[in-house]
Amino acid sequence: MNIDIEKQLNELKQRVEKLEAGTKDQLSMVVFSGDLDKILAALIIATGAAAYDMKVKLFFTFWAISSLRDPQKHGKGKNVIEKMFGLMLPKGAGKVKISNMNMGGMGTVMIKNIMKKHKVASLPEMFKTAGELGVEINICEMSMNLMGFKKEEMIDYPGMTVCGVGTFLSDAQESKIQLFI
């Protein structure tokens, strides 16, 4: 009889542990968009969550990866198409455009001025803050390769890792909040 109770207790303990592991104070976000406004929103939510002592994990994929490029750095060993992609896509957080009313770049210049006036932090500043707060950035290897980007042309960001969808799914499963931007 005693053995049965102990066994049941252990089973229950394991189930509780599993449940608790499933609901970490963690936020996982896919950052897909390469638009200034959307990446800004992603970083405001990410840094805000860090203020709530949440662990924050961002998975940068497709167009969003452009915002992580360092304009001072160059990727080596690119073929013609990769070089072309590199030339056509924005080179860094300071170069991405707004999703609406861009008007050939005029809208982006305007919104940046308005942001300054309203004391809203710029995108490069937000990346710096996110790094200081321990917001984790993972880059999707597959889409980075598709765009012809190299790890060595990305900004210096603490702990930035190149990985796959498995990392995102593992993180997302144990997060209280999951978002796609």
Next chain:
Amino acid sequence: MTTEELRNLKTDTIVDARGTACPGPLLAAKKGIGEINSGEIMEIYSSDEGTKIDIPKWCQKMTHEFLGIVEEDSYSRLFLKKA
């Protein structure tokens, strides 16, 4: 607490987040709270209207005690006690 009580309150640290927009004051609060001990009182200066809604909610979630707001001419003073 009443405005009068808050005005006379001795604060342990003041975080000046005036002139920053969302999420500036929240991030400043997070930084400031890390620099004081449990039971100590922090004051946040903010000129951002949303902060007055956000900080009490943040306090509730983080279990800090929100003490109240004092309005000045061009900014607000928010008081809280660290959990």
